[in-house]
Amino acid sequence: MYDAKAMASEGLLRIGELSRRTGVKPDLLRAWERRYGLLEPERSAGGFRLYAPASVDRIEAMQEQLARGLSAAEAARLALLEGSEPTRSASIDVLVAELGDALDDYDEPRAQAVFDRMLSAFSVDAVLRDAVLPFLHELGLRWERGEVSVAQEHFASSLIRGRLLGLARGWGGGAGPVAILACPPGEEHDLGLLALGIVLHDRGWRVAYLGPDTPMETLAGAATRVGANVIVLAAVSAKRFEEAAGALKHLATRHRIALAGPGATEALAKRTGALRLAGGPVDEAERLAADRR
Numbered sequence: 321m322y323d324a325k326a327m328a329s330e331g332l333l334r335i336g337e338l339s340r341r342t343g344v345k346p347d348l349l350r351a352w353e354r355r356y357g358l359l360e361p362e363r364s365a366g367g368f369r370l371y372a373p374a375s376v377d378r379i380e381a382m383q384e385q386l387a388r389g390l391s392a393a394e395a396a397r398l399a400l401l402e403g404s405e406p407t408r409s410a411s412i413d414v415l416v417a418e419l420g421d422a423l424d425d426y427d428e429p430r431a432q433a434v435f436d437r438m439l440s441a442f443s444v445d446a447v448l449r450d451a452v453l454p455f456l457h458e459l460g461l462r463w464e465r466g467e468v469s470v471a472q473e474h475f476a477s478s479l480i481r482g483r484l485l486g487l488a489r490g491w492g493g494g495a496g497p498v499a500i501l502a503c504p505p506g507e508e509h510d511l512g513l514l515a516l517g518i519v520l521h522d523r524g525w526r527v528a529y530l531g532p533d534t535p536m537e538t539l540a541g542a543a544t545r546v547g548a549n550v551i552v553l554a555a556v557s558a559k560r561f562e563e564a565a566g567a568l569k570h571l572a573t574r575h576r577i578a579l580a581g582p583g584a585t586e587a588l589a590k591r592t593g594a595l596r597l598a599g600g601p602v603d604e605a606e607r608l609a610a611d612r613r
């Protein structure tokens with residue numbers, strides 16, 4: 321128990337003062353304390369709650385996590401961990417392994433929570449380049465080796481696609497250059513393309529996303545309508561690009577075309593007059609954006 325003198329010497333705060341400093345109403349502070357153990361007050365001799373000055377930092381950490389769109393429970397968990405060694409040292413690889421476990425178990429809430437943790441600890445570029453894209457690549461290898469079923473692979477890629485679309489929200493807005501993103505006819509793999517779009521928008525571009533299996537004949541009209549600065553087409557299969565080669569060549573006479581993904585060969589790019597994006601989505605988005613500077 322604390323008397324007034326001890327309270328003043330340790331800088332302990334009453335709930336009203338804590339509320340004033342953080343802008344969070346006392347009722348909500350008490351709820352966070354009760355539900356998530358976010359705060360651990362001492363008691364004054366008269367039974368009032370007394371908070372250590374560090375409580376202000378913890379509440380601010382909670383507010384930051386809430387502002388990033390996390391649930392209150394997850395925000396509190398991260399605010400409590402902040403400053404403690406485990407979060408600081410948790411490398412992205414550990415989180416990727418956890419994500420893999422959750423997805424293999426079809427555990428959607430856990431996978432979403434791991435994703436939240438990644439996004440709160442690392443930049444979007446890092447999450448895409450060092451976690452999501454290598455994870456997907458590995459997923460394919462594990463599927464080939466028979467370590468994951470088609471169902472697990474579909475579950476994982478669908479959940480990841482949902483998260484990428486979440487990060488993409490609003491990417492059509494702004495005043496920057498415009499990219500049309502699409503896969504040629506028959507091509508369903510669009511996760512790399514989504515990653516490219518997210519990073520492009522982060523660099524000030526606007527994205528018009530047409531996605532998987534887009535008919536070639538619809539591209540010219542869309543490009544003119546949105547005033548596209550580039551049309552990026554991505555495919556895993558070179559065959560999809562080969563089948564579209566004639567249309568690509570025609571399109572490249574009027575628009576800047578870039579081909580990406582494992583199916584985009586240098587020979588095809590030369591033959592059709594397109595640019596080839598040979599690197600990963602994050603680096604290539606960076607390169608396209610740098611070209612415009």
Ligand code: B12
Pocket residue numbers: 453456457458459460461464473474477481506507508509510511512513516552554556557580581582597599600601602604605
């Ligand atoms: C998720 C997935 C799916 C999902 C796709 C969901 C979606 N909306 O994208 C679904 C379930 C639909 C699917 C279907 C199929 N899939 Co699939 N799939 C995958 C998986 C696991 C991940 C693909 C991915 O997003 N990778 C992430 C990319 C970015 O990484 P990456 O491939 O290593 O690419 C590098 C570069 O090429 C480059 N890059 C790639 N894409 C892009 C895009 C841009 C814009 C840029 C700049 C760079 C870039 O960046 C990466 C390095 O950072 C891969 C495994 C793998 N190795 O990738 C198999 C894989 C691509 N699929 C494969 C197959 C065989 C199929 C199916 C034919 C299966 C079937 N029998 O139905 C169908 C075909 C569907 C179709 N018509 O297109 C094979 C392809 C083999 C081949 N070379 O042709 C793979 C490699 C699996 C394997 N190991 O065999 N698939």
